[in-house]
Amino acid sequence: MNERDSEMVSVLLQRRGFGPADREGRANAVIVNTCSVRGKAEDKALGKLRMLIAARRERPGLIVGAIGCMAQRLQRELFALAPGLDFAVGTHALARVPEALEAARAGRGPVLFAPDRDGPYDGLTHAHGRVSAFINILFGCNRRCAYCVVPDVRGSEWSRPAIEIVAEARDLAARGAREITLLGQSIMAYGRQGPVWDGAPPSPRGYAEPLPRLLEALADLPGLLRLRFTSSHPGGCSAELARAMAELPAVCEHLHLPVQSGSDRVLALMGRGYTADDYRAAVRRLRAAVPALVLSTDVIAGFPTETPADFDATRALLEEIGFDNVYIFQYNPRPGTRAAEWPDDVSPGEKLRRNHVLLEDQGRRSERFHGTFVGRSCEVLAEGPGPRGAARWTGRTRDNILVVFDGPPRVKAGNLVSVRIERSTAQALYGTAEAPG
Numbered sequence: 001m002n003e004r005d006s007e008m009v010s011v012l013l014q015r016r017g018f019g020p021a022d023r024e025g026r027a028n029a030v031i032v033n034t035c036s037v038r039g040k041a042e043d044k045a046l047g048k049l050r051m052l053i054a055a056r057r058e059r060p061g062l063i064v065g066a067i068g069c070m071a072q073r074l075q076r077e078l079f080a081l082a083p084g085l086d087f088a089v090g091t092h093a094l095a096r097v098p099e100a101l102e103a104a105r106a107g108r109g110p111v112l113f114a115p116d117r118d119g120p121y122d123g124l125t126h127a128h129g130r131v132s133a134f135i136n137i138l139f140g141c142n143r144r145c146a147y148c149v150v151p152d153v154r155g156s157e158w159s160r161p162a163i164e165i166v167a168e169a170r171d172l173a174a175r176g177a178r179e180i181t182l183l184g185q186s187i188m189a190y191g192r193q194g195p196v197w198d199g200a201p202p203s204p205r206g207y208a209e210p211l212p213r214l215l216e217a218l219a220d221l222p223g224l225l226r227l228r229f230t231s232s233h234p235g236g237c238s239a240e241l242a243r244a245m246a247e248l249p250a251v252c253e254h255l256h257l258p259v260q261s262g263s264d265r266v267l268a269l270m271g272r273g274y275t276a277d278d279y280r281a282a283v284r285r286l287r288a289a290v291p292a293l294v295l296s297t298d299v300i301a302g303f304p305t306e307t308p309a310d311f312d313a314t315r316a317l318l319e320e321i322g323f324d325n326v327y328i329f330q331y332n333p334r335p336g337t338r339a340a341e342w343p344d345d346v347s348p349g350e351k352l353r354r355n356h357v358l359l360e361d362q363g364r365r366s367e368r369f370h371g372t373f374v375g376r377s378c379e380v381l382a383e384g385p386g387p388r389g390a391a392r393w394t395g396r397t398r399d400n401i402l403v404v405f406d407g408p409p410r411v412k413a414g415n416l417v418s419v420r421i422e423r424s425t426a427q428a429l430y431g432t433a434e435a436p437g
Helices: 002-015 041-055 069-074 076-079 092-106 149-155 162-176 210-219 239-247 264-270 275-287 309-320 347-370
Strands: 029-033 063-070 087-089 112-114 132-136 177-184 224-229 252-254 296-299 323-329 377-386 389-396 402-406 416-426 428-431
Touching: 002 063, 002 092, 002 132, 002 149, 002 162, 029 041, 029 069, 029 177, 041 063, 041 069, 063 069, 063 092, 063 112, 063 402, 069 076, 069 087, 069 092, 092 112, 092 252, 132 162, 149 296, 162 177, 162 210, 177 210, 177 309, 210 239, 224 252, 239 275, 296 347, 323 347, 347 416, 377 402, 377 428, 389 416, 402 416
Parallel strands: 029 063, 063 087, 087 112, 132 177, 177 224, 252 296, 296 323, 402 428
Antiparallel strands: 377 389, 377 416, 389 402, 416 428
16 A cells, blocks of 8 residues: 555656656655554654655755655654654645645745545556556545554545546556556455445446445456455455455455454454454355465464463464465554553563564465475466566466566566476475467
8 A cells, every 4th residue: 555655656746847766865855655554664764764864964955755654643743753854744645745845845844734634536646567556445444453553544444436446447457557456454345435336337247245346347457467456354255255256357366364363362352353263254255266265364473461372373273274475563552552552461572482483384384385386387477577687587476476487588567477387485486487379
């Protein structure tokens, strides 16, 4: 979501006559897009802002701005934490970044735009030439999980009209995008807050739920090869969504489905709204419809009161489900959340130990799963040359596994390439592109 926000801001600035610098040291202005989900992310952003401001000793006139969640959360306090900051623009006012930058250039800083509601949204703000693109379909979140600051910095849920999303996707596909990922903090809630399908004809396949109807409307767009959506919630894994994933060929066999914990007691404390058995049932429903479905997830290590038994339940559930990738976060309190009022009673050392245990578990799972691809041919969407030169390319399978491959001479970004997998690691597959038949 932050990557999509950064892209939108960059396009809006270019429309106003600004151009991207080829490297940070040559820029007249540097804007840091911030995140508040974890304390470490905020610390890194503050460190970067202070370093940029200090660089004015050698680069007089450098303009430094901050946008995103920290600007929304801290507002005027951010200027005290980073003295010399020229402007800050919150999540609800990103379209005003060019205005803030121009005010700072004119010496009218420090400038703050951080309203508590979203301003106008321009969906047609995508960089040209990208094979994979992101589209926001749902903003904000209503779930209020005990540890999460997102509702405070992103606001309440609201869904964009389906007709706007389809037009945006059609434009992207016409300009070369071959894969689109739909974005929403809790994306399966799309359309539940308003009539996003007003005036539209019935679904040809009989879908009644807003998200399956949207997937259906996008799946047959000319030029679009793959369709993904994130981030999901077990409560939204309905039979109809599973049917849509099975029936629509463009929808990929991959889903990011956060679990956070395998302990029912901890899940209840977190306010997640499901039990471990509910999560298992959601996965069974999806895999019954899409047997090849590959899952990734999020887990929090060391949530308040998490006991060794709770942690063991999480390890067991992760092993049982068999995720391809797990994003593991050590718990840290976020200001304003319910959990921040509770004793943070799992020691930093124990959080780190549990984090390492989960990483080691997942490394073994990923190595084992990726090893099953060796000797097989995989369909890979070519993204471009890798960091080591034009001879080796990178791309992803439909189930979102990174592939590094030796490309044939005429391969282009956006091509579907058949790659014979020769070796694997926990992180990626490696192989050689096969000549077209």
